[in-house]
Structure formats: structure tokens, C-alpha cells
Amino acid sequence: MRERLRRRRGGGLVDEPDYALVGVVRIPEHEKSPARAIGRRVAWALTALLVCSVVVYLDRDGYHDARDVPMSYIDALYYSAVTLSTTGYGDVTPITESARLVNIVFITPLRVLFLIVLIGTTLEVLTERSRQAIKIQSWRNRVRNHTIVIGYGTKGRTAIDAVIADGVKPAEIVVVDKDPNALESASAHGLVTVRGDATKSDVLRLAGVQHASAIVVAANRDDTAVLATLTAREINPRAKIVASINEAENTHLMRQSGADSVVVSSETAGRLLGIATITPSVVEVVEDLLSPEEGYAIAEREVEPSETGGSPAHTKDLVLGVVRDGKLYRVGDERVEEIEVGDRLLYVRQGGSV
Structure with missing residues (x-):
């Protein structure tokens, strides 16, 4: 198995520069309304046009109109529009040194600003890669104690929903998958995504x-x-790894591979189907316990000082088991008849509460 693993390992991703990882790693961004973005650019363009027209009008004596009439504000606005758009018909031109200086100092920068606003979408596309590279670098430097979910199918999405319901922030979850559509959906939900084969060490790193x-x-x-x-x-070696498999015969392989907990999806679904034929209400209770948003849910907490030395059955909560030194003991086991300092209680809590 280890030899096969070594053959499947790729190389070089971790050592690649951040700009080369754009498209492999994706940091979610806040969605921007297209209408709002367009409206902001139009407002900037109109502001530039207004400022330019006011500057020209204030210095109207330094301009020559082909009609040989004094310039009005409409003329100044017209000149500003054709100048900023680089059309330049030449019927209104600066003729004095002061007017030409104003053109250099004010009108030309406004023309550049106006053009930038007009082609803002193109510039945004061109700078997106650089922005993502900077975000990737920042994320890689600070990511710690996060949760990684390998596979964003039905099981992965449901697991993430449960983790978020227990208080983990979406930004602290990283999804690893090869399917671009799945990663697009994960990113839309505010999750960091990494595209690649999760059996390769460089992808996981x-x-x-x-x-x-x-x-x-x-x-x-x-x-x-x-x-x-x-x-x-x-x-x-220290992370808590929980894994889902389809066939029970592979459970020992998962344990040998290092999984702390293994869920056999086919057997679990089969048991629920069998129970549902006899006692459907039991299935409803199990589903309720597995849905932390409502009803009841199974949770784990630290032992309170007042509970030390007492029985798990006499606590304020309905305790199902005691976790001691990383091992779970069911209620009724003589080894956990008395709660000790450092124990953790597995109990049933009201859904939606922390």
C-alpha cells in the first residue's frame, strides 16, 4: 500500500510560486452585485466629466471656439466630453498658456481616469490573477488548526453543514476535490478550495x-x-481523521491507514432502512440527533467542577458516554462510574444551542 502511495505522489505544487497556484487554490471572495459595480464606474466617469467641465469653464477665456462666440458652460461640458473620450473634434481648443497648462495638469489626468473607468472590467480581469496570488500567499502564511474535507459530494457537503452548525466558520474549512463544478459550488459557499488528487501528498500539503x-x-x-x-x-500524525467508506470489509484498512473514526455509509443506511420497516419513529429520532439545527443533537463537552466524583447518570444532561484519555466508555461501564478531572461527556443537547 505504501509503495502504491509513493507511486501516486506528484511533485512540486508546494514549492510553486503563489501566482502559479491561481486556479489550483481558490480563496472565496464576497459576491459583488454587477449593477452596483457598473453604477459605481458610471458615477466615477460622470464625476470626472463634471470636474473637467468646471475646470474648463472657469478658464473659458483661454479657449477658442470655432464659432467665435464666448464659451458657455454647455460648451465647456461639450469640450470635456469629446476630450475625455479622446474624440477631439478640435472646434474648441486652448489657446493661452494658462489654458494649456490646465490641460496638462488637470484635463490629461482626468482623461486617463475616465478611460480607466470605462475599461475597468478589462483591468479587473487582468489584475484578478495578481490579487488571487496575494490572497493565496496570505492564506498559506496564516492557515492553522483548520478542517480539511476531502470530497465535496453528498457526504462531504453534509459533513460541512454539520461542522458549520457546530460553530466552525466556513473560512476555516478547506475542500479538496478534482471536480471543478464541485469546487465552484464550495467556493460559492465561502469555502477555501484546492483542486487536485487528495491521495497526493503535495496536494494535501x-x-x-x-x-x-x-x-x-x-x-x-x-x-x-x-x-x-x-x-x-x-x-x-496529530490530526483527528474521520473517514467514510462504502463497504464494511474495508474498515480495518481505514483503521490501519490512520483513521480515528470510520463510518460505513452502506451499513448505516441499511440499518436505518431495516429499523424503519418496524419502528419508523426511531429513524426520526436518529435523524433528529444528526441534525444539529433543530430538535436534539449529540455533542461533547468538558466536565464541570461540580460534576467531578459523581456518576454520569446524575448530571444535568442525558449523558451517553465518557471520553477518557481519548477513549470512549459507554454509560454503565464500571470504569467510568465516577467522573474524573479531564473527562469529557458525550451528551444529548438541545439542537441549535452551543
């Missing part, structure tokens, strides 16, 4: 797996899940 606190493996294929888990565990 690019996602910051070496600094991650939790890794969710939600790949569609069991062999991909095993390889991704093995790669992630090799890079980060």
Missing part, C-alpha cells in the same frame, strides 16, 4: 494538512479514501 486539526475523508471510492487517509496521517 497545499491544503495545509500539516497544520490541520481535523480531516474529513468523504471520497466516493474506498481505495481513494484509504490512500488519502494514509497520506494525511503520514504528514500529520
